[in-house]
Amino acid sequence: MSKYLPKLSDLKKDFEDKPSILKGDYSKKEWWDTPFEFRDGNWSFPAKPEVVEELGFPNSRKWSALDDDWKLPADWQKTISEGLKVRLKKYRSLKLYLDSCVRCGACADKCHFFLGTGDPRNMPVVRAELLRSVYRNDFPLVEKILQGFSGSRKLTSEVIKEWHMYYYQCTECRRCSVFCPLGIDTAEITMVARELLNLIGVNNNWILAPVANCNRTGNHLGIEPHTFVQNIESLVEDIEDMTGVTVNPTFNRKGAEILFITPSGDVFGDPGVYTMMGYLLLFHHIGLDYTISTYASEGGNFGMFTSNDMMKKLNAKMYHEAERLKVKWILGGECGHMWRVVHQYMNTMNGPADFLQVPVSPITGTKFTNAAATKMVHIAEFTADLIYHKKLKLDPRRNDHLKTTFHDSCNVARGMGMFEEPRFILDNVCNSFHEMPENTIREQTFCCGSGSGINSEENMEMRMRGGFPRANAVKHVKDKHKVDSLVTICAIDRASLPALMKYWNPGVTVYGLHELVGNALVMEGEKKRTEDLREHPMTGFDDEEGDVD
Amino acid sequence: MPIGMVAVLSLIPFIGVTYAGLDYLFGVIIPYASALIFIAGFVYRLFDWLKRPVPFRITTTCGQEKSLDWIKQDKFGSPSRAWQAALRVLSEVFFFRSLFRNTKSELREGPSLVHGSNKWLWMGGLVFHWSLLLIGLRHARYFFIMVPDFIQFVEGADRFFDLTLPAFYLTDALVLSAVTFLFVRRMIDAKMRIISLQTDYFPLFLITGIVLVGIIMRYIVKVDVMPVKDQMLRLVAFSFEAPAPIGALFYVHLFLVCVLAVYFPFSKLMHMGAIFLSPTRNLCNNSREKRHINPWNAAIKFRTYPEYEDEYREKMKKAKLPVEKQ
Numbered sequence: 001m002s003k004y005l006p007k008l009s010d011l012k013k014d015f016e017d018k019p020s021i022l023k024g025d026y027s028k029k030e031w032w033d034t035p036f037e038f039r040d041g042n043w044s045f046p047a048k049p050e051v052v053e054e055l056g057f058p059n060s061r062k063w064s065a066l067d068d069d070w071k072l073p074a075d076w077q078k079t080i081s082e083g084l085k086v087r088l089k090k091y092r093s094l095k096l097y098l099d100s101c102v103r104c105g106a107c108a109d110k111c112h113f114f115l116g117t118g119d120p121r122n123m124p125v126v127r128a129e130l131l132r133s134v135y136r137n138d139f140p141l142v143e144k145i146l147q148g149f150s151g152s153r154k155l156t157s158e159v160i161k162e163w164h165m166y167y168y169q170c171t172e173c174r175r176c177s178v179f180c181p182l183g184i185d186t187a188e189i190t191m192v193a194r195e196l197l198n199l200i201g202v203n204n205n206w207i208l209a210p211v212a213n214c215n216r217t218g219n220h221l222g223i224e225p226h227t228f229v230q231n232i233e234s235l236v237e238d239i240e241d242m243t244g245v246t247v248n249p250t251f252n253r254k255g256a257e258i259l260f261i262t263p264s265g266d267v268f269g270d271p272g273v274y275t276m277m278g279y280l281l282l283f284h285h286i287g288l289d290y291t292i293s294t295y296a297s298e299g300g301n302f303g304m305f306t307s308n309d310m311m312k313k314l315n316a317k318m319y320h321e322a323e324r325l326k327v328k329w330i331l332g333g334e335c336g337h338m339w340r341v342v343h344q345y346m347n348t349m350n351g352p353a354d355f356l357q358v359p360v361s362p363i364t365g366t367k368f369t370n371a372a373a374t375k376m377v378h379i380a381e382f383t384a385d386l387i388y389h390k391k392l393k394l395d396p397r398r399n400d401h402l403k404t405t406f407h408d409s410c411n412v413a414r415g416m417g418m419f420e421e422p423r424f425i426l427d428n429v430c431n432s433f434h435e436m437p438e439n440t441i442r443e444q445t446f447c448c449g450s451g452s453g454i455n456s457e458e459n460m461e462m463r464m465r466g467g468f469p470r471a472n473a474v475k476h477v478k479d480k481h482k483v484d485s486l487v488t489i490c491a492i493d494r495a496s497l498p499a500l501m502k503y504w505n506p507g508v509t510v511y512g513l514h515e516l517v518g519n520a521l522v523m524e525g526e527k528k529r530t531e532d533l534r535e536h537p538m539t540g541f542d543d544e545e546g547d548v549d
Numbered sequence: 550m551p552i553g554m555v556a557v558l559s560l561i562p563f564i565g566v567t568y569a570g571l572d573y574l575f576g577v578i579i580p581y582a583s584a585l586i587f588i589a590g591f592v593y594r595l596f597d598w599l600k601r602p603v604p605f606r607i608t609t610t611c612g613q614e615k616s617l618d619w620i621k622q623d624k625f626g627s628p629s630r631a632w633q634a635a636l637r638v639l640s641e642v643f644f645f646r647s648l649f650r651n652t653k654s655e656l657r658e659g660p661s662l663v664h665g666s667n668k669w670l671w672m673g674g675l676v677f678h679w680s681l682l683l684i685g686l687r688h689a690r691y692f693f694i695m696v697p698d699f700i701q702f703v704e705g706a707d708r709f710f711d712l713t714l715p716a717f718y719l720t721d722a723l724v725l726s727a728v729t730f731l732f733v734r735r736m737i738d739a740k741m742r743i744i745s746l747q748t749d750y751f752p753l754f755l756i757t758g759i760v761l762v763g764i765i766m767r768y769i770v771k772v773d774v775m776p777v778k779d780q781m782l783r784l785v786a787f788s789f790e791a792p793a794p795i796g797a798l799f800y801v802h803l804f805l806v807c808v809l810a811v812y813f814p815f816s817k818l819m820h821m822g823a824i825f826l827s828p829t830r831n832l833c834n835n836s837r838e839k840r841h842i843n844p845w846n847a848a849i850k851f852r853t854y855p856e857y858e859d860e861y862r863e864k865m866k867k868a869k870l871p872v873e874k875q
Contacts, residue, residue, distance in 0.1 A: 090604060105740060179650055182820055183829040184827070294870060388619060417608075437664070
């Protein structure tokens with residue numbers, strides 16, 4: 001077991017000894033007087049000097065959050081306050097959200113990190129106050145005279161340490177923003193705070209290394225083109241072994257109708273690869289004219305967790321490649337933050353994509369008018385449309401060995417608003433779908449606890465704490481309906497939820513939605529199927545009962 | 550501290566009018582000055598927000614987006630047209646729709662988290678704000694020689710429970726209960742106590758002060774309203790005539806209102822304007838359908854395909870990948 005992972009019994013005891021959600025006694029203290037401490041398991045390692053240099057970011061050095069001296073650049077205070085001023089000019093949201101909070105407390109117990117740590121700084125209102133208190137001290141007019149009155153404070157190196165801890169205990173999931181009567185979005189504040197920290201070299205290797213990889217090789221995992229192809233080809237072989245069907249993905253092919261982009265975790269990571277197999281089977285099933293790019297081989301975008309400029313830079317490859325390959329439109333795989341970027345940022349940042357056409361499903365003829373400008377369609381929208389028009393031959397009984405529940409990924413839920421399509425698909429590919437409790441799904445869904453680039457091994461304690469509310473909701477359906485399969489449409493979920501489930505809910509396995517589609521698809525010319533894509537036996541399809549159409 | 554501040558602020562006009570005869574200062578100069586500061590400050594703050602761009606359409610989606618024809622869109626959780634977004638904002642302004650969702654999470658044995666509906670804050674907040682609005686509206690009778698029908702209707706409805714003499718206003722009781730609730734929850738809930746700043750208590754006490762003095766004037770001291778109305782009519786006519794004697798208590802009431810007006814533009818009370826501008830609520834969730842323009846969209850140099858192919862050409866050729874240059 002990882003040294004960064006607390007014993008389950010210890011963590012449970014921690015919750016039970018102090019049963020209120022807020023831990024500790026703060027009766028005589030202000031939040032800014034309470035101590036915080038970096039320790040094994042609650043922070044992510046800083047970016048390696050070579051990574052920082054490759055990106056051309058400032059202040060590359062070896063350092064650790066456990067050190068007293070973080071080796072900040074000489075004029076770091078100026079950099080931060082200038083940086084904040086610039087961003088206040090660029091974003092109305094930032095200024096508005098720093099100015100207008102009334103501290104009503106509605107957000108306080110909505111954050112998964114607060115629910116999992118009981119740490120007052122993890123209440124979204126306080127997370128924003130971390131920056132707000134400094135902003136008040138530096139900027140507005142009258143309140144400057146009334147310092148103690150309005151809770152303002154000086155920007156010190158202690159504040160930088162605090163920011164580094166708590167802006168990386170926020171996954172930019174926006175759950176708090178759903179409940180805020182003023183619509184204040186803590187993600188907007190966290191994103192700016194992280195940009196500011198990057199300006200003085202306070203950073204996170206688990207974010208910046210993938211960013212550097214993605215820039216150079218085209219994907220977060222740093223897979224070079226030949227390896228990328230090899231890996232998908234090995235999935236093609238696995239599919240052939242299991243189904244007897246040979247699927248034929250093409251790469252960097254000019255003139256294909258559709259460019260398909262998915263997170264690289266689907267190509268390389270377990271269990272993402274099974275989702276990839278699902279896509280490949282689906283595309284073969286309907287005879288789709290598509291290609292996969294090794295250059296734009298990443299759907300995700302860790303630039304989003306770094307800076308606005310970096311998000312734009314990594315995202316630019318999608319349109320650039322679509323234009324070069326002369327495809328008609330882009331189809332995107334299952335991913336959370338990828339879809340936040342594609343849905344809310346891509347066309348604004350890197351559009352207009354006039355060289356593409358309004359997406360039309362070549363199978364059903366459906367025109368995706370909701371993607372008329374961005375020209376990129378979510379695979380769940382695409383597949384739901386296929387199923388609705390009865391274009392897929394599905395046998396949902398092939399997923400009878402699974403009892404499923406569905407996890408809404410935060411970005412798709414609160415930054416896109418896609419709730420029905422995945423549920424419609426799930427209802428059609430399996431017979432056993434149970435919803436988690438109502439305040440934990442759809443727009444109120446809980447984050448996996450590892451989103452926004454804090455999915456590092458060394459941050460394991462925080463991940464298990466932050467993921468606790470999600471895990472607990474899964475436990476509810478596990479106990480009530482014997483659910484053993486957690487279905488997601490997010491690559492970070494697929495990477496992080498297995499560890500969370502193993503810790504809190506052993507026996508629950510994590511699946512991608514299109515893996516279940518792949519299981520259920522009855523392919524033309526297939527051999528008799530008795531196992532799912534993971535080579536686990538399916539229920540009711542053993543030798544004599546086998547009834548393949 | 551904030552309660553002490555309000556007490557001191559109340560004493561200033563009381564002493565000033567009773568012992569120094571500063572009726573003109575408190576009845577004419579300060580009201581004009583504070584009205585000016587309020588209006589100029591409010592407009593400045595709004596303008597200061599509005600001049601900053603909204604670079605991205607960052608709607609917080611609280612319901613199904615508009616997608617396939619046969620999937621029902623949640624028009625107000627995920628608006629795709631301007632009128633839907635406008636109604637979404639108005640539902641926040643008038644009914645506190647987001648707060649209506651509020652839940653309370655509890656940790657039980659297991660450990661197990663339970664998230665239940667919790668509407669107290671929604672109710673307290675709604676009663677507080679609506680009472681203030683109605684109280685403000687019925688005060689309009691001091692500003693018109695002929696009181697408009699609408700104001701008379703509001704006033705009449707507010708006097709529905711005709712219990713006292715003069716008739717008891719329902720909103721007086723409601724606003725006091727609501728303000729007490731809003732204060733008490735900041736004191737008894739440890740989470741609330743730790744997030745509350747002095748600036749959160751001050752307006753609560755200030756408003757309580759204004760309401761209490763108003764109630765005392767109406768039900769206990771029974772201040773003669775005719776000179777009050779005369780003075781208010783003079784003020785709205787931009788007259789600088791000296792007021793007739795009214796009594797120190799009225800000046801306390803008026804001065805606290807002036808303090809509130811001056812404090813307003815420089816404080817969190819500006820949420821009154823901010824709620825209309827919040828980009829997560831007032832934007833359509835249609836950024837894939839219609840391109841949103843970012844006025845400062847900076848040019849970024851990204852790694853182009855030719856640069857990529859230059860680095861990997863040999864490897865790509867070995868893997869039988871098509872290349873642009875041989």
